[in-house]
Amino acid sequence: MIRKAVLGDLNNIMEIIKETIEEMHSYNNYQWDENYPQSKDFANDIEKGDLYVDDINGQVAGFICVNYVEPDEYNGLDWSFDEKAMVIHRMAVNFNCRNKGIGISLMKFAEELAVANGVKYLKTDTYSLNTKMNSLFKKLDFKLIGEMSFLGKEKPFYCYDKLLSRSI
Template identity: 65%
Template sequence: MIRKARLNDISTIIEIIKSTIEEMKTYNNTQWGENYPLDEDFADDIENGDLYVDDDCGHIKGFICVNFIEPVEYEGLNWSSNDKSMMIHRMAVNPRFRQQGVATELINFAEKLAYYNNVVYLKTDTYSINTKMNSLLKKCGFKFIGKINLFDKEKSFYCYDKLLKNFK
């Protein structure tokens, strides 16, 4: 069941982040590290009502942040639409629950959340060498839009968007 995250979820979320960072290091992905994302980022997400967890009987399978905060770096890209959009930020799956469709469920949830907020358009970005997230976004029907630079990283971030269909 996907629900809004609570402050007492942060310690588990940080453990997921730590294991995700270790895995990312195995393929030289430095998208996340010691300085990002931090406890404070998730506390802010929770305070703003933007962070959601996939909770299976008290076990957090994964999390996703969805909101209207668009990075200024998105300006100037040739997006598919000028419609109001929601953004996907900070998403990860607990290693114990990988290969079970959790990431796809989280993306599907973001789509439904956008639609229920009268938004039919999602945007996101991920580090160019984050092969898993790039593959997931393509698999979920997101369209590659272009590249941006973020966080003084040496490689670019790939930006994606998706026009949503009606949900019943």
């Protein structure tokens, strides 16, 4: 069941972050590290009501942040549409829950949330070396629209968008 995250979820979320960072670093993806994301980032998401968790029998199986916040680096990119968009940030799946469709479920939830809020357009980005997220975006028909420099990282971030059907 996907629900809004609460502060009581932070320890589980940070454990997922720790495992995800270790895995990312194992294939030279340094998108996330000890500086980002931190507990305060998720606490802020929770306070704003932007963080959602997939709760399976009381276990946080994964999480996703969805809001209207576009990084300044999005300016100047050749987005497919010039209209209000919801933006997907900070998503990860519990290592013990992988390969069970959790990531797809969270992304579909983001699409449904946007449509429920009268928004038919999603934007997102991920580090070019994050092969798993890049594959997920492509699998779910997100369109690669360009790349940007972000967070002082050596490699570019790939930016994606998707026009949603009103009948999701």
